[in-house]
Amino acid sequence: MGNPLSLDPLFNIGPVPITAPVVVTWAIIAGLALFSILATRRLRLLPGRTQTLLELIVTTLDGQIRDTMDRDPAPYRPLIGTIFLFVLVANWSSLIPGIEPPTAHIETDAALALIVFAATVGFGISRLGLKGYLATFAEPSWVMIPLNIVEQITRTFSLIVRLFGNMMSGVFVIGIVLSLAGLFVPIPLMALDLLTGAVQAYIFAILATVFIGAAVGDPPNRAKSPKEGTEQ
Amino acid sequence: MTIDWWTLGLQTINVLVLVWILARFLFRPVTQMITERQAAAHAALDDARAAKAEAEAARAAAKDAAAGVANDRTALLAKARADAEQEKQRLHDEAMTELDTLRADARTEMAQAAKDRQQALSEQAGALALDIAARLIDRLPDEARIAGFIDGLADAVAKLPEATRAAIGDGAPVDLRAARALTDAEKTRLTDRLQAVLGRPVDITVTPDPSLLAGLELDAATAIVRNTLRADLDRIEAEVTRHDG
Structure with missing residues (x-):
């Protein structure tokens, strides 16, 4: 098992070095794409087991987004849902022997956090306009502008560090226990790692939802409520 | 710890590509199917409401028809009673008229019979008187x-x-x-x-x-x-x- 803090390229495509997390991510993308195409090929009004599972995932996702943002989940569903499914599958990919989860490398977590940051800014501007979005940094007072800017950066870093720390530590612990105790001893720790992976995927997706929701402002039915002011 | 910027960029692109793939091949068809099912359910509910409304209307119409039949029946019964009463009165009047006629005829017949009887008695008395007179004449010279x-x-x-x-x-x-x-x-x-x-x-x-x-x-x-x-x-x-x- 390699050091998760350093990446060695497996091969190069021109000047671009291709590392293990990228290859595993490609495999995850291929697997999810293949599953999506096959599972949604024959959707019916009376669903089967697979369709029921897919609809359960989508409706649960919509419910979480609606509960968190109090808005129509349709514009945010692809991003939030993809982040959740990708992080979940990436975290659980550690169950396959010899595979390190991409989320155990800081580049993948940073890429996810950067996308969330960009989506936060993009949804905020599209919803409030550039001036309106920038004005949110001066709430509740212009004195808060530096703190709000720092908050934007730090919470992005917190996303990176939280996911990276949890997944990297899990890989480390399992590697250490496996090297010291033997083949079957790390199994309980791997089961715990499954739970940790699912929880981290949920936390990452929910935090992304909260950040985007805060950027787009109050929901339409609460926007003019004088007592509820700002929630960011 | 160092960051591999190539990997960071590639992973960013990978996630964006995955967002597009899942949006295109997973979320859109599943959401569309859920929407279709909700539309079908709403249509079925609307049909059920329409059918219920029709049933309610049919029930109200049947109730009105039953009330109309009951009213017609009451009216017919009242008319039948009135007709029967009128017919009864007519028959009674006819019977009384016929009875009066029969009484008058009987009185006439009785009077005629009495007259005939009286005539017969008179004739018998006349014959008897004639016979008596003849017998008395025979005794005269x-x-x-x-x-x-x-x-x-x-x-x-x-x-x-x-x-x-x-x-x-x-x-x-x-x-x-x-x-x-x-x-x-x-x-x-x-x-x-x-x-x-x-x-x-x-x-x-x-x-x-x-x-x-x-x-x-x-x-x-x-x-x-x-x-x-x-x-x-x-x-x-x-x-x-x-x-x-």
Whole structure:
């Protein structure tokens, strides 16, 4: 098992070095794409087991987004849902022997956090306009502008560090226990790692939802409520 | 710790590509199917509501129809009762009219029967009186059947109109009927009395007729002069019958 803090390229495509997390991510993308195409090929009004599972995932996702943002989940569903499914599958990919989860490398977590940051800014501007979005940094007072800017950066870093720390530590612990105790001893720790992976995927997706929701402002039915002011 | 910026960039692109793939091949079709199912459910609910509304309307219409039938039935029953009452009254009136007619007919028949009975009794009384008179006449002397009636006959002829009297015995014998054959004396006396009354000589022919009981009957061309007991009894009987009727 390699050091998760350093990446060695497996091969190069021109000047671009291709590392293990990228290859595993490609495999995850291929697997999810293949599953999506096959599972949604024959959707019916009376669903089967697979369709029921897919609809359960989508409706649960919509419910979480609606509960968190109090808005129509349709514009945010692809991003939030993809982040959740990708992080979940990436975290659980550690169950396959010899595979390190991409989320155990800081580049993948940073890429996810950067996308969330960009989506936060993009949804905020599209919803409030550039001036309106920038004005949110001066709430509740212009004195808060530096703190709000720092908050934007730090919470992005917190996303990176939280996911990276949890997944990297899990890989480390399992590697250490496996090297010291033997083949079957790390199994309980791997089961715990499954739970940790699912929880981290949920936390990452929910935090992304909260950040985007805060950027787009109050929901339409609460926007003019004088007592509820700002929630960011 | 160092960051591999190539890996960071590639992972960013990978995640964005995955966002597009899942949006295109997973979330969109599943969401579309959920929307279609919700639309189908709403359509089914709308159909059910429409069917329910139709059923409610049909039930209300049936209720109205039942109420209408009940009203018609009540009206028909009332009309039937009125018709029956009217028919009953008509039959009663007809029966009363017929009864009155029958009563009147019965009264008429009873009156007629009483009249007929009275007539029969009168006739029997007349016959009985005739029989009694005949028996009594038989007990009288034979002269009494003629002698007492000659003057009466002459007086009756004298009271006849002049033209009638002129026709009696004009060129032919006077026809007479008598209760018995006249004796010569009686015939002479009768001829004398008639000549005295008529004022000219006449011949007489007498035909015996015991049914006259007593007396004489003159048969002129235009009149009959009766002075007989039988004629008297017939007159009495007719008078009695007229009074009884």
